[in-house]
Amino acid sequence: MKDERLNKMNQEYHEIPIPAELRQRVEAGIREAKKEQKKNKMIVFVKTAGGAAAAAVIAITVMANSGAGIAHAMAKIPVIGAIAEVVTFREYRDITENMSANVKVPEVEVKNEDGTVNQESTDAINKSIQEYTDEIIDRYKADVESAGGEGHQEVDLSYKVITDSDRLFSIRFDKLVVMASGEETVKIYHIDKQTGKMINLSDIFKEGTNFIDPISNNIRKQMKEQMAADENVSYWLDSEVPEWDFQSITADSTFYINENGKLVIVFNEGDVAPMCMGSVEFVIPTEVIQDIVQDGFVQ
Structure with a gap:
């Protein structure tokens, strides 16, 4: 009866549509587990949530006779990926005569698969964002000072998370500077969730x-x-x-x-x-x- 139940659960697992990359990683871990302790059984259940930002969640249940060998093999399953998200933002706003600025500055947090903060990646992307937005603000302040209250200028910087897939997190900045005419520029930062690193x-x-x-x-x-x-x-x-x-x-x-x-x-x-x-x-x-x-x- 137990074997029949295990066979049924194994069949249901293989019928679940999951990303190919995720399936390969999990199955690699299972193969390693079987090598190290053939008598133990591992059953893997996978659920996927709908939507563009859906992330696969893995629950691994180790059946009877599990021990150090299986635990060691489980530790060798590759990490599924980092988690990146905007956790807060600040806003620089100024109106001086006919000149104005509205600059939104987000703060991004990158987490490892175990939920701990990847401080190196978090600091790297926030440092880059800070330098980029500080440059825009400093340029605006210099323009205000040089205009002496007689300038006409609007600076607007907005952001949005443009990609949040299983592999990639991307945050986009759209800058619009309006004087005699408008000037549009785009800046996009990317985090590879597989490595937790910024990429180009x-x-x-x-x-x-x-x-x-x-x-x-x-x-x-x-x-x-x-x-x-x-x-x-x-x-x-x-x-x-x-x-x-x-x-x-x-x-x-x-x-x-x-x-x-x-x-x-x-x-x-x-x-x-x-x-x-x-x-x-x-x-x-x-x-x-x-x-x-x-x-x-x-x-």
């Missing part, structure tokens, strides 16, 4: 692979298609001023993974198109990068 574009690809050329070529293709379809769309491509033309992305180009699991490359206003186009984004088809991107980042 190059880190989502397999080591030693050429991701710059295929992505750059696809962006050029999209630019040409958009311009052919709409006369109001213009990019710096094959223009009369070659040095202005888009050449390629870089290893640390701004990016994010959208809600459909697609890589999106972001350019600030004026980078690859006239200022009137604002900041522009290009969704990269998965087939362009599927052989070179690391598992768990895109779909």
